[in-house]
Amino acid sequence: MSSFFIATGARVGFAGGKFAKVDLARGDHLMTGLNCFEPGQAQAVHAHAGADKFYLVLEGKARMRVGPEEAEVGPGTLVWAPAGVPHGVLEAAERSVMLIGMSLG
């Protein structure tokens, strides 16, 4: 299996308690992975000092917050969380899968 070409669909997985985090690739400067939510699951609002992050919603529907803004997100929504700006998933309304990318170092 290649470490350069990764089939994301085969890596999706859910967990009963907390939402599931799946690492896809990690370098010295950037990481990418999946965040997978069952309906009702959430990710506490948090911030990363010195690291920019985005989510791309691949499947599902969820309510998210970035800074002072909240939105209902679905497939194709890119959620941009600049360094230091609090962000999180208030609640997944459906099974939701998000690709994340975050700067490192």
Place this chain on the structure above:
Amino acid sequence: MSSFFIATGARVGFAGGKFAKVDLARGDHLMTGLNCFEPGQAQAVHAHAGADKFYLVLEGKARMRVGPEEAEVGPGTLVWAPAGVPHGVLEAAERSVMLIGMSLG
């Protein structure tokens, strides 16, 4: 319009000559955008010193290279290009849309 919540589908666009690049968001540490290819268009193999990058194929089909590896990619394939490793799109077989994320600074 929010700068935190971005509808990527509304930003897709193609160009007649070279493939189209669309910036979606840019911070001090990370940028994200779309690369949109008409059938037959390519992106020359290139490398970024000190910057990791990935592509997530959203639509279409294309032949890509990373380092010594080549693959036919389609929706859901994540293509990981670590800093310094040459990568590119040899040829799009169909109209193809890829989300990219790249570390900065």
